[in-house]
Amino acid sequence: MALNNLSQMNDIHNVDGKILDLVLTNYFSLEVTKSDYSITKIDQKHPPLLITMPEQTPHFLKPNLTPRYNFFKANYGIILENLNNINWLEEFKDCKNVNVMTSIFFRILNEIVDNNVTKTRPKNRKYPPWFSSALIKIIAEKENMRKKYAKHRNPRDRLVYELLRERSKKLISQCLQYYKRQIETNIYKNPKCFWHFIKERRGNETTIPVEMTYVGRHLKGFNSFIFFSKDDDDDDEEEEDEEVNSLKEYDESNN
Template sequence: MELKPVRDELAVIRESMNFINSQYETIVKRLDDLEKNMKSSINTKSELGSIKDHIDSAEVDNDKREPWVRRSNVEIFGIPERKGENLMQILRDVASKAEFSLDLSQDIDFVTRVVPKNNACIYDQEIFDSRYTVYRCDRDYETRGVHLGGGVLIALRRELQVYSFSTVLMPGAAAEAIKLCVNLKSSNKSERLNIFCGHFPHCPRHFDSLLHFFESVSDVIVNNPDDGYFILGDFNISSAQWTSTDHAPYMTNSTINGDHLVQALQGFISFTDLRQYNHIFNTKNRILDLVFSKRECLVAHCKEPLIDEDPHHPALDVILKSSSPQVLHSARRVVRLFHNANYDAINNDIASVEWQILLQGKDVDAAVATFYDLINNIISKHVPIKIFRHDTRYPSWFSRSLVKIIKEKLKYHKKWKIYGRRCDYDTFSLLRDLQKRVMRECYDKFIIDAEKRIKINSKYFWTFIKSKKYSSDLPETMFFDDETSGEGNNICSLFNSYFHSVFEPPVWQSFIPDYSCKWYKYHWQNSFQD
């Protein structure tokens, strides 16, 4: 009786094991089926890749053969597209410029525009020559669902050093904007200038694009407060009202209770402390193209635009003033070369002067003035002069031969950049090596001479040390009170006026001797006896 429960439990366990075995066999069968399907999928994928390659190749071949299917088909690139254009008239003008005889009624069946897939068909060289490097952001036609307009472009001279270039990604590709960081070098320092260029068309996401752009620029300014910033583009904020106050070179947003676009713009200007310098209104008395900078800009209406001008967007000429102040150049120093003077002629001129007749009836001051005038005239007549110009472009230890080598090197480097000739580059390379060798020789010679002269003339050494620590450049223009001058003599007069205004002349007190004083009598007697 006690074994019956055990038998029942074993029977249950046997049934469970049988179920597990059946399920395991089912899983193994499914895994085998999956492996077969995976192998089949891999083979199918490879076959699809091969088919896709064949289709791409067929499309390329079809594109190549398509022009031959059409009768006398001609495709012309690089002609700007405008609203309401007359393609027949454009073709007539092209044939006329090319001096090609064309009868539109007989030679041409029809003229149509081919919608490009993207702007890759417009090459940089079609717009600018080899002196410029082009940075651009084309409109995403597929995302926007359009096939015309849009995009921004900056053409930069190749001589300028670019730190970075990036595209400001906009939500929904509703606008285009790019950023360039350029190194600007002046005579005594270098500065990084961040250039932003954007195009914000009217669309449902206009506000989102502007807000994203303003936030991106603000982040860059906060992270790099010492850099320069130059922001320009078509912002299309038609509700903003711009006015100029107190003859300031920049414009002020005077909109009262503006819409959300104007509020975002005003918040951006207030946060970044930028100023808007475009004052050219369009035909509807609005300013849609804005120019922002912390540095003063000069904006004028461009008289010779690169393309036909849009009445809503006047072409602009913008000059960004340099942050480095112009320095006052030292006046030329005139030196008399007395060692080359004609002393025989000087002696003859002096000997021929009738002094009694020349100085007769003149007091001492007039006689001295006459004497100096005569001597100065003789010196000017017979003593040659040499003009020394103060040139701070090169260190004091540069020799004349080294300066000449540097100028020749720069000349051939410029030729190589313009014409791209190998011979110019080879000459430039040789002059560069020669400059390095001569520069080392000049510097070593200067160090040796400074060490030898330091006991005799220490000024030779310390002048070089001070030139490395300090800059003696003076501003080109100076002012005192209401007077402003940019000439050396007038600036000296301004300094004279300032020092005279702060100078207090000494008060002279008269001294009356007291003859009754015993000390005075004693001192007088001793002095008389001596």
């Protein structure tokens, strides 16, 4: 129980004043009460239990979007030249111990890397990676047509919108199937593609939950370790009439 952080939540005694049925859980908000109803004949030594578990919706931390080195675009010719021009004996001559030498080594190495390796910031993608450029273009056209119909109420605009919606649905399915086939074909060469696909299907979130429980303590947002801050941009959306909203809701439910 201690290994898995489990607790016994049942305190309902039977006719002998004992507890024979254990309810082990790591949800401390779970409630166990004696049930007044039973679908079978009641065993006095095992009274019916009513277990109420609160709804738990896991929320995962967003990935870190800090800049990273893009070594595919590094100027390795200049890096090699800079390393060859370093007189390490001169750099280390005043070092008193290996710790100082290590600090100097990494300082020089980091300076060379910073000067010759470009940095890129990971993109928080609006669309999944299997969306082709043609599909993204159709989705943009569909959204523009929806807004156009909302403004002018032209039945022809609605017809074009519906055609684009059907076309985008078919193309989404085709792109996803093609992407899966590519992953299955290349998984033995590059297994990272498979886990990247799983991550994207989950919403580009990490496997680290926002809320955790450890040794009876409820931790939320790592408030016991470090404070995170996030600037939330509040986007104000224009209100549309019932007909336009129904178009958008129908479209989202079918994509």
